[in-house]
Amino acid sequence: MKIGKKIILPVLFLFLGVFFSQAHPFYVSICQVNYNQQNQSLEISVKIFVDDLLVALSEEGHEKLYIGEDKENEHTDEYIFNYLTDKIHFSVNENEVQANFVGKEMEKDVVWTYLEINDIAQLNDIEVSCNLLTDVFSDQSNIIQVNKNGKIKNLLLSKRDTSGRLNFE
Incomplete structure (x- = not known):
């Protein structure tokens, strides 16, 4: 489902406000995808409670x-990466692509996870399939934001609508 900037910005600010509160009544993740033309890659940041x-x-x-935490399991990054690659899929210019794990960092009660997809010479369109946390929380929303050279497009995905396509041609 394609969403206009007039709708997504207020919704995004609402969800971001929820991210910075102690208890969160909404279940939401944010996936930011930036096309790096110089490196010919997609740089992906996923923010999850x-x-x-x-x-x-x-x-x-x-x-x-x-x-x-200090006593974090030594396999945690592997488990997170496997979960993300199982739940989020990308197709660029109608070709399925695979992400590489870059790392993660903590920010209060959220974890930022970083992925990268290499060998993207051109970004004409991107299809994202995301069922992140939808099997756990029926009201989970996943915001996908894609930035190509300052042009930002968004998708709002949920359990009922798990995929969408954005065109940059």
Whole structure:
């Protein structure tokens, strides 16, 4: 579902406000995709509440991960990457592409996870399929924001609408 800037900005600010509060009544993730023409890559940042991610990973059999703590499980990054690559898929110019794990960092109660897709000479269109946390929270929303040379387009995905396409031609 394609969403205009007039709608997505107020919704985005609402969700970002929720990210900085202690308790979050909404279930939302934000996936920012930046096309780096010089490096011919997509730089992807995924922002998720830590407690929501822990629930999802626990349901996959990964418990006691302690994300962001001193006693964090040594395999946590691997489990997070596997979860993300299972739940988020990208096709660029009608070709399926694979992301590489770059790393993660903590910010209060959220974790930023960084991925990169290489060998993207041109970005004409991108299709994103995302069912991140939708199997855990029925009201989960996933905001996808794609930036190509300062031109920003957005998708709002959910359990009912898990994929969308953005055209930059």
